[in-house]
Amino acid sequence: MLPPSQKSQQLWRNKDAKRQAHTYTPCCCSDQVLTTRERRMAKSREAAARSVRKTANARQRWKDAKDAAKEGASGLQAQLSQTFTRKKDFVDPEETKILNKPATETKIELFSSIHPLFSSMIDSSSTGLKGKGIDPSDLMQTMNQMENDANIRNNVHVETETREKNVTARVTKEKQLNTHSQIFKYAYAQLEKEKAQQQENKNLTFSEVISMATKNERRKRPLIEISFRDLSLTLKAHNKLILRCVTGKIKPGRIAAVMGPSGAGKTTFLSAIAGKALGCKVSGSIFVNGKNESIHSYKKIIGFVPQDDIVHGNLTVEENFRFSALCRLPADLPKQEKVLIVERVIEFLGLESVRNSLVGTVEKRGISGGQRKRVNVGLEMVMEPSLMILDEPTSGLDSASSQLLLRALRREALEGVNICMVVHQPSYALFNMFDDLILLAKGGLTVYHGPVKKVEEYFADLGINIPKRINPPDYFIDILEGIAVPSGSSGVSYEELPVRWMLHNGYPVPLDMQKNAAQFGMFATANPAREKDPDGSSHEERSFVAELWHDVGNVMELKREKIRLNFLKSKDLSDRKTPGIFKQYKYFLIRVGKQRLRESKIQAIDYLILLLAGACLGSLTKASDQTFGAAGYTYTVIAWSVLLPVVLTLIATQPKDSKILKNIAYLCYPRWALEAFIIANAER
Numbered sequence: 001m002l003p004p005s006q007k008s009q010q011l012w013r014n015k016d017a018k019r020q021a022h023t024y025t026p027c028c029c030s031d032q033v034l035t036t037r038e039r040r041m042a043k044s045r046e047a048a049a050r051s052v053r054k055t056a057n058a059r060q061r062w063k064d065a066k067d068a069a070k071e072g073a074s075g076l077q078a079q080l081s082q083t084f085t086r087k088k089d090f091v092d093p094e095e096t097k098i099l100n101k102p103a104t105e106t107k108i109e110l111f112s113s114i115h116p117l118f119s120s121m122i123d124s125s126s127t128g129l130k131g132k133g134i135d136p137s138d139l140m141q142t143m144n145q146m147e148n149d150a151n152i153r154n155n156v157h158v159e160t161e162t163r164e165k166n167v168t169a170r171v172t173k174e175k176q177l178n179t180h181s182q183i184f185k186y187a188y189a190q191l192e193k194e195k196a197q198q199q200e201n202k203n204l205t206f207s208e209v210i211s212m213a214t215k216n217e218r219r220k221r222p223l224i225e226i227s228f229r230d231l232s233l234t235l236k237a238h239n240k241l242i243l244r245c246v247t248g249k250i251k252p253g254r255i256a257a258v259m260g261p262s263g264a265g266k267t268t269f270l271s272a273i274a275g276k277a278l279g280c281k282v283s284g285s286i287f288v289n290g291k292n293e294s295i296h297s298y299k300k301i302i303g304f305v306p307q308d309d310i311v312h313g314n315l316t317v318e319e320n321f322r323f324s325a326l327c328r329l330p331a332d333l334p335k336q337e338k339v340l341i342v343e344r345v346i347e348f349l350g351l352e353s354v355r356n357s358l359v360g361t362v363e364k365r366g367i368s369g370g371q372r373k374r375v376n377v378g379l380e381m382v383m384e385p386s387l388m389i390l391d392e393p394t395s396g397l398d399s400a401s402s403q404l405l406l407r408a409l410r411r412e413a414l415e416g417v418n419i420c421m422v423v424h425q426p427s428y429a430l431f432n433m434f435d436d437l438i439l440l441a442k443g444g445l446t447v448y449h450g451p452v453k454k455v456e457e458y459f460a461d462l463g464i465n466i467p468k469r470i471n472p473p474d475y476f477i478d479i480l481e482g483i484a485v486p487s488g489s490s491g492v493s494y495e496e497l498p499v500r501w502m503l504h505n506g507y508p509v510p511l512d513m514q515k516n517a518a519q520f521g522m523f524a525t526a527n528p529a530r531e532k533d534p535d536g537s538s539h540e541e542r543s544f545v546a547e548l549w550h551d552v553g554n555v556m557e558l559k560r561e562k563i564r565l566n567f568l569k570s571k572d573l574s575d576r577k578t579p580g581i582f583k584q585y586k587y588f589l590i591r592v593g594k595q596r597l598r599e600s601k602i603q604a605i606d607y608l609i610l611l612l613a614g615a616c617l618g619s620l621t622k623a624s625d626q627t628f629g630a631a632g633y634t635y636t637v638i639a640w641s642v643l644l645p646v647v648l649t650l651i652a653t654q655p656k657d658s659k660i661l662k663n664i665a666y667l668c669y670p671r672w673a674l675e676a677f678i679i680a681n682a683e684r
């Protein structure tokens with residue numbers, strides 16, 4: 001039990017942490033400038049969202065009324081055609097009843113309340129129809145006319161057009177959007193439209209869903225399928241096999257989970273397929289869309305979320321997304337489309353409430369750990385990748401947040417994105433949200449690779465049945481860890497499972513694994529965790545100098561590989577033209593500028609140094625030249641030293657200002673330029 005004073009302190013700390021996650025308190029003048037600017041932008045964005053919501057509501061009312069009127073009109077049509085078959089001069093009392101049918105009446109009333117034209121049309125049609133025998137299909141025609149009439153639409157506040165004929169027309173229209181609020185209005189209107197479409201899609205029949213999914217024009221992104229055969233990785237430094245004979249395929253439009261005990265080689269596997277396995281000797285083959293091409297040729301459309309954070313703590317959630325989108329989306333994509341993509345990701349990931357909060361650093365707390373994880377994923381989602389590789393994106397998330405993340409990824413998969421992720425201990429609900437499973441045993445050997453739905457059946461065929469009330473993924477991992485002994489009739493040991501998988505699929509079994517057949521009484525496996533030591537060199541006693549030389553060689557080799565990976569250009573097959581180096585340089589500079597403004601302490605020290613430098617320079621001038629107006633000069637130098645960085649930062653971070661001024665700002669701050677370049681290259 002904590003004493004009351006400590007208890008209240010803890011309570012206060014918790015409250016403070018919560019408060020900081022949602023509101024960002026500036027701690028210096030430069031922060032204040034940014035915050036005020038952002039608050040103004042947030043206000044205009046919220047106004048845009050409100051206006052779009054109003055429009056969407058109006059559109060919904062219009063749609064309801066139109067449906068009601070159509071229903072009423074067809075009812076009317078049916079009744080009238082009945083009536084006209086009867087004697088013309090005979091007035092059926094039922095007719096009046098039908099025309100005054102309460103439901104229809106209500107709907108017609110609703111529709112006529114929207115536009116007076118309709119009420120007059122109803123009047124004239126009903127009397128005319130009754131009296132003169134006008135064809136009731138005129139009613140439908142007039143309705144269509146009304147639907148196409150821009151003035152009428154304006155009367156019901158349908159401000160944004162609802163049907164764009166094609167993308168080109170839309171892009172032309174989009175080019176006219178300039179202001180912040182126009183862009184956001186456009187983005188929110190699109191989002192509302194997508195939501196409405198989603199709602200409509202819920203009512204589709206199975207065949208309609210299939211035909212929709214197979215329509216080529218719905219697939220915006222190029223598809224990437226990765227197949228790998230006999231993929232093995234050996235750590236060069238230790239001559240240790242960490243991934244062995246992995247064969248399989250990850251497909252577009254599907255989410256594959258990679259699971260296995262700790263140290264099984266899951267991260268290594270992801271690095272291998274992403275072409276990021278540094279310090280390793282790779283054997284076997286990796287095919288992209290069935291062709292033997294380098295995965296680096298597609299790096300512009302591959303999103304990689306590593307285990308460690310890639311977010312910038314001194315930027316807000318939205319800023320993080322915006323910078324990623326600006327640098328990695330196609331350069332010719334209109335700005336409003338980029339904003340729309342960012343907004344969509346914020347919504348999909350449920351980050352709306354923290355969009356303006358700082359992500360946070362070690363010194364300054366920001367959003368929660370779960371939100372931070374989602375931001376990590378979002379950074380890659382905003383670049384609209386075709387292949388997404390994620391290393392433990394759900395670790396540290398509760399079940400609800402993990403499911404939210406999976407739902408967001410499912411939406412990506414519906415667009416044809418190929419998603420492969422490492423996941424630890426998923427709940428049963430989460431486990432069932434995956435399409436495929438790659439189960440690795442220690443030593444990087446495959447135990448299962450196929451649909452999630454068939455994994456239980458496969459293990460049951462081996463005689464391994466999942467005990468009641470045990471989560472299947474937990475049970476599989478326990479077996480592979482050697483914690484649980486497989487239940488069932490077969491008596492299969494966990495060490496046999498990789499070879500069982502090879503035999504099940506007719507894959508060749510490596511020689512050293514065949515040798516141990518007698519041990520298991522079958523054509524079986526060696527201990528998969530056993531390290532391969534082909535030349536026995538690891539047992540060799542080496543002198544200290546030889547070992548040091550060996551280590552230095554490995555480090556140098558690793559550095560060389562890193563440089564080659566970062567700077568050597570491979571043929572680009574991604575069909576995406578991202579912004580050029582100068583554009584990217586500009587984005588990085590703006591980003592670094594914002595970060596520096598927020599790092600108030602470092603900024604203050606920088607200013608202090610500049611102040612001292614200015615003072616020194618000023619005193620020197622004063623000492624050597626008495627007649628040059630030294631005092632004034634000193635103060636000028638000091639003032640410029642202090643003010644220049646602030647002025648340049650402000651100019652550089654303004655979204656719309658004189659291009660010349662901005663370029664001067666970029667040129668005048670070489671240190672930032674250098675920083676931006678280093679960061680840019682380190683991140684690629």
Ligand SMILES: Nc1ncnc2c1ncn2[C@@H]1O[C@H](COP(=O)(O)OP(=O)(O)OP(=O)(O)O)[C@@H](O)[C@H]1O
Nearest residue numbers: 235238242260261262263264265266267268269279
């Ligand atoms: N660069 C490296 N240097 C030394 N050992 C390495 C290196 N990379 C991987 N390994 C070893 O390879 C094995 C597989 O590592 P990997 O990170 O792929 O495992 P994992 O399944 O992702 O583990 P976890 O679930 O704990 O993250 C481990 O035993 C690890 O120690």
